[in-house]
Amino acid sequence: MLHVENLKVRYGAITAVHDVSLEVKEGELVALIGVNGAGKTTTLSAIAGVVKTVSGSIYFEGQSIVGKSPEAILKLGVAVVPEQRDIFPSLTVEENLHMGAFSRHNHREYLADLKETFILFPILEERFQQLGGTLSGGEQQQLAIARSIMAHPKLLVLDEPSLGLAPKIVDQIFSLIVTLRTRGSTILLVEQNVNRTLDIADRVYLINNGRVEIQGTPDQLRSQGAIKDIYLGK
Template sequence: MLTINNINVNYGSIRAIKDVSFQVHQGEIVTLIGANGAGKTTILHTISGLLRAQSGEIIFKDQTVSSTEPHQLLKMGMAHVPEGRRVFSQMSVLENLELGAYTRKNKKEIEENISKVFERFPRLKERKKQLAGTLSGGEQQMLAMGRALMSKPKLLLLDEPSMGLAPILVKEIFNIIQEINQTGTTILLVEQNAHMALSIAHRAYVLETGKIVMEGKAESLLGNEQVKKAYLG
């Protein structure tokens, strides 16, 4: 579904990502774990086109998309839930969801999709007229995910969905991520909370200062001594 070949990304004169390669196959949950500043968010931004790689290529659904605009990638079936949710705080919950379906035309299908999102996140339904900026952190995360689902993505990029949430909410969010995956959406998950991420992912890559230093099945990484020491505490 997604193949990253030797990408290098610079931030000004600093090379933030060095020769990173990895794959995400159809139906998988793949997680990129690593400490703060390892380059996880930079990689996601490069995949969704908000940043450009200096070299290397990104292949999505058998097409090279290294220089494709973000709005075109969305049409191709890639949705990105950015770090810090980035909901439109001055707009209502409903308007946020409608914007998620911006590229879709069929009004009836959009309506159906909205009710599906409300089924998955009942709390959003209660607050649909409220401005998104007045929601709690957890509700904003649900809205950001619901909004991304409105485009019916084949591949969902999730950036730190657990950030700043209470442990019980983190569990809830991760259960939902698994459910989304079981309904056929492939997921690339970036997390600092390595334990949670590894417990739902199929495969994982460990990122350290812009390089991939380890990869493997999530279960085996969960038992790996080095990973335990560095990320699982």
């Protein structure tokens, strides 16, 4: 479904991603792990079309998406929930969700999706008329994910959804990801919470210094002990 090959991204003189190749197949939950500054978020930004790539290719369903605008990439079916969540603080929860459905312009479907959303995210129904900026971190994260789902993406990309949240809320978010996965969503997940991620992912890529260091199933990664090396600095 998603093929990234030899991706290279640079901010001025600083190369954030040297050489990343990865693949996500339909129905999979693929995880990208690695320390801060390893190049995970930059990789996602390149997929979302918000940073320019230097070289390498990104294919989604056989179509190259390098150089396409963020809105065109979303239309093709890739929705990215960014690290800072980026909900619209001065819009109500309702308006935030409405914006998620912008690309679909069909009011009846929107209402149906809304019902669905409230089952998955009951808190959003409670907060429906509240401003996004007044929600707690966990609620904002749920809103951000719900908003992206409103676009019915074929591939949902989550950038560190557990970042800065209380442990209890992190549990909620991870079980939510599992729920989405069992409902058939294809997910690319970036996380720093390695153990939790290995528990739920189908396949994992470990990124270090802008390169894919190791890839494989969670069991393979666990048995290699490589993760410890990277995280504890050998």
